[in-house]
Amino acid sequence: MVYRFRVILDNDTEEDVFRDLEIRETDTMEDLHNIITQSFGFDGMEMASFYISDAQWNQGEEIPMLDMSEGGNEVKMMSTTLIKDVVHEASPKLIYVYDFLNMWTFFVELAEIVDEAVGTDYPNLMFVHGQIPDEAPEKLFEAEDDDNFGDDTDLGIDDYEDLDFDENWN
Template sequence: MIYRFRVILDNDTEDDVFRDLEIREGDTMEDLHNIITQSFGFDGMEMASFYVSDDEWNQGEEIAMMDMSEVGNKVKMMNETIINEIIHEAATRLIYVYDFMNMWTFYVELGEIVEEAQGTDYPNLMYVHGQIPDEAPEKTFEAEEEESFNDPDSYRDDADLDLDDYDNLNFDENWN
C-alpha cells in the first residue's frame, strides 16, 4: 500500500508552505525523512527527528536519526523503523524537526492509503505549494508567553533567604 502524506511547514507567514508526497508503507522512517528534506530543498545532512503526535499535535515518542540517548534508554531509530509500525489509520500524525540549530518544524499527516500505481516510482513528490523561507520561522514557546518569565517582580528571589532563620521562612507547619 502507498501512504499519501501532507507535510506542512510550521510557520507564521501569510503563505502556506507544504508538500504532498507518496511513499510505500513498508519503507523506513529514514526514507520518509529523505523525501521530506529533498522536497523542501534541504541537503539532509542536519540532525532530525520524528515525533509521534496526537490529534492536537502534542509531541510524543521520538524516532531519531541517530541514537543520542543515554545508556539504557532505547530510542527508535529512523533506519530501523518501518513507517506502518508508527503510522496507520488510528495514528495519522507526526511532527518532524530538521536541523536542531534552526528548528525547522513540520506537521506530517497521513491523508490517505491507496493502491500502488503501476509505473510510478516511490517515494513520489506529488504536489508543491509555497516556497520555504530563507530562515526557519521563529518559535514561541508557551513558557515564553507567560508574564512571569518576563516580569522579574513576579517571582521570588531566594538568594536573600537565610535558611538558618526558620522563623522567617514562612513554613506551614501543618502542610501535611
Template structure:
C-alpha cells in the same frame, strides 16, 4: 499499500508552504526523512527527528536519526523503524524537526492510504505549494506549562553578554 502524506511547514507567514508525497508503508522513517528533506530543498545533512503526535499536535515519542540516548533510554531509530509501525489511521500525525540549530518544524499528516500504482516510482513527490523561506520561522514557546522552555529561564534576567558577572574561569582548560 501507499501512504499519502501532507507535510506542512510550521510557518507564521501569510503563505502556506507544504508538500504532498507518497511513500510505501514498508519504507523506513529514514526514507520518509529523505523525501521530506529533498522536497523542501534541504541537503539532508543536519540532525533530524520525528515525534509521534496526538490530534492536538502535542509532541510524543521520538524517532531519531542517530542514537544519542544514554544507556537504558532506548530510542526508536529512523533507519530501523517502518512507517506502518508508527503511522496508521488511528495515529496519523507526526512532528518532524530538521536542523536542531534552526529548528525547521513540520507537521506531517497521513492523508490517505491507497493501492500502489503500476509504473509509479516511490517515494513520489505529488504536489508542491509555496517556497520555503530563507530562514526557519521563529518559534513562540508557551511558558505556561511545566514542560515548556520558559521553565529553564530564571528571574535574574542574565543574558549571554553577562558572563563577566558570573563566577567562573573562562580559561579553565
C-alpha cells in the same frame, strides 16, 4: 500499500508552504525523512527527528536519526523503524524537526492509504505549494505571567527561600 502524506511547514508567513508525497508503508522513517528534506530543498545533512503526535499536535515519543540515548535504553531509530509501525489511521500525525539549530518544524499528516500505482516510482513527490523561506520561522515562547511564572501565588524568582521544601526532596 502506499501512504499519502501532507507535510506542512509550521510558519507564520503569508503563504502556506506544504508538500504532498507518497511513500510505501514498508519504507523506513529515514526514507520519509529523505523525501521531506529533498522536497523542501534541504541537503539532508542536519540532525532531525520525528515525534509521534496526538490529534492536537502534542509532541510524543521521539524517533531520531542517531541513537543519543544513554546506557541500553531502547530507542526507535529512523533507519530501522518502518512507517507502518508508527503511522496508521488511528495515529496519523507526526511532528518532524529538521536542523536543531534552526528548528525547521513540520506537521506531517497521513491523508490516505492507497494501492501502489503500476509504473510509479516511490517515494513520489505529488504536489508542491509555496516556497520555503530563507530562514526558519522564529518560535516565540512566552510565559503567561513573567512575575510568577503562571502560577496563582505571589511568589517571584527571589522568593524561593520562603518555600518549605522537604529536606529529602530528591
